[in-house]
Amino acid sequence: MEMKESMREMPTVMVAFGVTGDLMRIKVIPALFALHVHGDLPEKFCLVGFSRRDWGDADFREYVREIITWRSDRHTQRVAVGPPHAATEKDIASFLNLLKFQSGDFSDKESYAALKRMIDGVDASWGVCTNKIFYFAVAPNFYEPIIADLASSGLSEGCSPEEGWSRVIVEKPFGHDGESAAQLESLLARDFKEEQIYRIDHYLGKAVLQDVFDFRFDDGSLEAAWDAKHIESITIRALETLGAEKRGAFYDSVGALRDVGQNHSLATLSLLTMDRPSERTADAIREERGAALEALEIIPYDAMASETFRAQYDGFREIRGVAPDSNTETYFKICASLRSARWHGVPIIIEAGKRLAVPEKEVVVRFKDGSLKRFDFNTAVQYTEEYERLLLDAIRGDQTRFVSRREIEAAWRFVDPIERAWRAGAKLVPLHRYAPGTSDITRQADF
C-alpha cells in the first residue's frame, strides 16, 4: 500500500517509440489502460505516442480508443482482457486525456527537439520536473538514432540527481547473436547507465514464474530436494497453435530458438535452477539468474545431432515474407544440462514450436521417486498481466524482473553454437517437417 501511494506521487511521462506497432496495440496500451482503471498509475501520468504518422492528439486518442474497446479478433484468436469488462466510458475518457502525440521521424533531430518542447510543456503545466520513460518498441535498426538523439536533446538525463529520472525500456530481440547483442549493449551504455536500462523479457513478468521463485525461496518445502540427487529431469515447454503467418519476414529471420528459446525458455530455466540469492535485491537476484545461465553446458559440435532437434511446418515457406527455400525452424527441442554440482547430469529439455495441435506451456519437474511438480502457464487468453507488472516495476525503479546484460550474454553463449550448427546445413541436424495443427513431431525427438 505504501509502495502504491508513493508510486502515485511520481509524475511520469512515458514516450512510446513505435506506438502504432503490434506490441503496443496488443500488450502495452491495454496494460496501461488496466493500470489506469485500477488506479495504479501515477496521479500525474502522460503517454506520448511518437511515430511518423501525420497525426495530432485527437487522431492518436481515436486510435487508442479502438484498441481499448476492442474485445477479440477472430483472425489472431487473441482475446483482449483486462479492464473492458469493468471499464466505463468515464474510464475510457479519462485515459484518453492522458495521451499526447508527437509526429516525427526516428532519425530527425528536429523531431526530438519538438518532443523535448512538448515534455517541457508538460513539466511546466504540472510545475515539476517529471520522470521520463522512453519505450523502444521499434525494429532494432532504429535504436542507434533514437539513443543518439535522446542524448543530444538532453532527454536521456534527469533534471538533477534528485529530480526527475530518465529510463529506457528495450524490448527483445536483444541482438541476433552474441556479437550483435554486445554491440547493442555498447550503444546503450554510451548514453545510459545500467540503472536506467530496463530490458523486457515479458516471461519474467509472468505470475507463474513469480510463483516458481516464491515456491522455491519462500515456501521452501521442496528446496532440499531441488537437485540432481532427487530430480530426474526438467521440461520447459512452449507449444503454440498460432503460426508465423502475420509476421513471416521477421520470423523467418529469427526462427523458434531465437524467438522464444534464447529468451523466454532460458529465463524460465534460470528461475528454476538458480541458487538462493544472498539477499532479496534486484542485483542479487539478477546475479544468481545470470550465474545459472552461465552454468549451461555448451553443446559440442559433435553432439548437436543427438542433443538438438528442429523442424518446420508444411506451408511455412509459402507465407508472405518467408524465403521459398527457408530452412528456419518453427519447432525445436534441445536437451540442455548444467555444469554445477547441484544439477550435474539432470537433463533439462527445452521445447517450443508454432502451429502445433494444442497450446501447451508448462514446466514439468520429474522427481526420481516418480512424482511430478508442474507449473502451467495460462494459455487460454492473451492477457496483459505481465506487462502491467513490468510497467509498474519500471516506473518505481525495480529492475528485478528485467534482464541483465550478464543473462543476455550467457544465453547467447549457449544459443550461438546451436544456431551455427543448424545454419551450417541439414547434414548435421536435419530439418524435419510436420503438418500444421498436429503434434506428432513433439514425440519424434528421442530425449
Ligand code: BG6
Ligand atoms: C513472443 C514471441 O516473444 O512470445 C512470440 O515473439 C510468442 O512468437 C510469444 O508467441 C509467447 O508469449 P506468451 O506470453 O503468449 O506465452
